[in-house]
Amino acid sequence: MNTRSIARFGLLTAMALMLGYFERFIPIAPGIPGIKLGLANTVLLYAVYLMDAKSAWLLMCAKVLLSGFLFAGLSGMLYSFAGGVLSLAVMLLLHRAKDMGTIGVSAGGAVCHNIGQITVACMVVQSRAVLSYLPVLMISAVITGVLTGVIAKYAIEGLVKAGFGKE
């Protein structure tokens, strides 16, 4: 890692943390955990498209750990980590597919993020009740995933033009 990539990594981590924090103040569905805009995912999408897989994994882990300590708490960290691992794995896989757009990568990642979280919830509560989260979380993931996919496309293109492209 050279100085430039360390600085860029720090900026991306800070941005992901900030976006993740501020979207807590935009309540979309009170009472349903896990429904959120997922703006922090645009940062991760940037890493998926313009950095290597190792950096993307590092960024995801840094975001989950730091936002866990700062805002979400330990149990929140567990949920985000499960969601983060599954969604990043799927996004890295999907973005390699030919003719796949940012919307597909983003929506696929968002859906898998929620599946990861529901899996943890199933293990914690051990009740079939948790499955009732599935339809509502997946619908919301598709909608917010498409939105962040659009944002990511134009944000990444803008950043590339500004000189923050692939190294």
Add this chain to the structure above:
Amino acid sequence: MKLAGKKDMLIIGAALAVCIVAALVLLGPSGSMVRVYVGEELYEEASLYMDRTIVIEQSDGCRNEVRIEKGRVYMAFSTCENQNCVNQGEMTPDNIASRALSNWIICLPNRVTVELGEE
């Protein structure tokens, strides 16, 4: 950089299909029996038409109060931090089809779930 193509639509379509199937499978017959679970164990069973408050106290200090009132059931109190269960509002046999969580009220941190089901 591509925004969306056929493959993207395929992913969205697949997710929505899973969604519809899950919703259809989960939408069980409505009823008027309130069942309170802690984890996978049945804690208490009560009729929706007998007003009462079910208090769930656990050894780790977690406490929930499920209130049954005039044919409605809701989480009246919880020691959990996020208060999602309280915000999930009331269930009646008529509103479960339109509720996000169908016939369940869920308190994840305290592992308490409330079902409105058949006799």
